[in-house]
Amino acid sequence: GITPDTRMWNMLLNAIGAAGDMDRMVATYEDMIASGQRPNLYTINTMLARAGAAGQCLVAEDLWKESHRLKLVPDAIAFSTFMDCYARAGRFERAEELLQEMSAAAIAPDAAAYNCLMKAYIAAGQVTAATFIINRMCAANIRPNRITWYQIIHATDAAGDEQTADALYGDARLSGVLEVEQPWQRSDNIKLEVASGAKVLTRGTKIVLFRLNTGTAKAALRYELQQRRTQPSRRQLPLCIVTGTGSSVLKKAVSDLLASQGIATLMDASRDNDRIIVPPSR
Template sequence: MIHLYGNCGRLRQACLLFQKMGEFWGVPDTWTYNILISLNIKNNKVKLAAKYFARMKKAFLEPDVVSYRTLLYAYSTRKMVREAEELIREMDERDLEIDEFTQSALTRMYVESGMLEQSWLWFRRFHLAGNISSDCYSANIDAYGERGYTLAAEKVFICCKEKKKLTVLEFNVMIKAYGIGKCYDKACQLFDSMKKIGVVADKCSYSSLIHILASADKPHIAKSYLKKMQEAGLVSDCVPYCVVISSFTKLGQFEMAEELYKEMLGYAVQPDVIIYGVFINAFADAGSVKEAINYVNEMRKAGLPGNPAIYNSLIKLYTKVGYLKEAQETYKLIQLSDEGPSLFSSNCMIDLYTERLMVEQAKEIFESLMKNEVANEFSYAMMLCMYKKIGRLDEAIQIATQMRRLGFLTDILSYNNVLGLYSMDRRLREATETFKEMIKSGVQPDDFTFRALANILLNCGVSKQAVGRLEVMVKRDAPHGLQAWMLALS
């Protein structure tokens, strides 16, 4: 019942039942305590579990190997080094065996705590005693490899080799460690050495190395291993092809990507929506409408539905080349999806509508972004530009005020848009305040900034000669020139 309560998350009832057990039904035994220790650890109550461990000893019950291992593993995963070492001393005094699972967990604890010397001494203790299996060697390699300690991982690998316990698992975790450590040549050399010692590479070996190389912008090398993987009959889906194709497109090598895609089809490997998404996004970034649409059509022929990522790529493409109808249709598809439109796709549509002065459509999307509290500096800046362009200055001023209040003035373009608006509406005070904010934020003014400020000064009656002197001064001596502009605007 205690175990049942604990597994159902009713820890309080389990503890109460334990207390009643002592009062009415007899003395709890080691097994009972072990259940409570385990349940409390599962519920992340390690200190309470330790109290039950101490209480068990107080009741003159000997904690068994399960008691120690359960608590020791909890300490190791939480990097409670002092407590873990205390338990190890007790286990050594009682000559209790530390299992492999706990041993590798302790190695990882030391590694993750930055205690490399202790981790190595701990590992060597079991290695020299010959008490480590192949699985345990791989866990120790991984403990070092995941943290980027490649040399330490290599040392464990060599130890495993000395004991003649190397299997494909050790090779796989060592290849992974080389990938994390960016030792790409070593990863390839290790993979190539497997065959020499009679270890057959499995699907994980190939997939790991291909992913490592593709992520390191080495798709040409990755492609050679992908070919070997295909020849070994280990390619069951398009995932490894997708990784390499993505790497080629990232480098702008579209011909190589498409060549590999055709090769994949030749092996009767079916593409999925992700691989189509890679091509669509790549060609969208390049502004290649025909090629992107070609993959959209292929995807539809294959009976695969689009997803928000693909729709966002298409909107990016359509807005870039000005395809209004196609962009609107795609945006509607995103609106119907569970995720809804992203900020990026919404901003793309606002940008497209702004260019075409389609005020109501742009306003509708902008208001939706504001309602959901996701509108950003770009969203506001586009609306400001549109209102300014069509002469609706009151609404443009309102947007500018909101941008300043929300802290949405962070780059030169936004500042210039606002200053240009204030110049157009002859708002000296607001322009002066904005210019001061700009200088204080560290954004450097450019020629457009000074043209907007010059127009304001001219509209306020300052002579062309005086403005000209200010323009010359800021070019010759920027610090003193900025002070002169500030003084003139005040």
């Protein structure tokens, strides 16, 4: 028969871990050791990721110790994967310890590591502390990425702090990481059914929100609505809000926000229910 190599064992461990069966994953790992096949860092990282997703921090700790026993030198991915186990559980103290261990090992913490730390504070309900992670990243010359902004904007919005969420969204826009407005294409033209027949609007502002979580999408929409209030030329054009057809939660969040501000919407007769139209106004 075929003797499984490390790659095959890794694939098997990943599949078992993806099913959430930690006991079987660990038992299979022991079978791998017994077969004489030596695990590599990818083996450990794979199991760490699955243990974290299953909320099994103790399993993750044992795997981390195992990597040291095997004299496998952890890289940035290994540290971030291990940190994510504690981030999901909201154990920010342990995540902070791992960030220090990472630096002590002469591995410069990257955006992924700081994102895990931020996630830990958010999961623990420490949203204010989570916002300061951005300052720490900038001080370390690490540029916050999309994940950084998405999770902190969503967390502050979910905590009811719209002012901070909107300020963070503004910072994300200025950094060039987050831009939801896209050029108007012919395919974006809006067909309206009016009393006199069909009317087609061939110009407008389009913002694409379906790739965002609800908190970030709401902050983006609030920003656009503010622009329309202060710029007559902008509000004289329709606003096309692309929500996609997949997330009813996102669509409801957008609709509720518009309704809370007394903003009427239109349905586009030529498209599926994938976008919300705000009509022009004076």
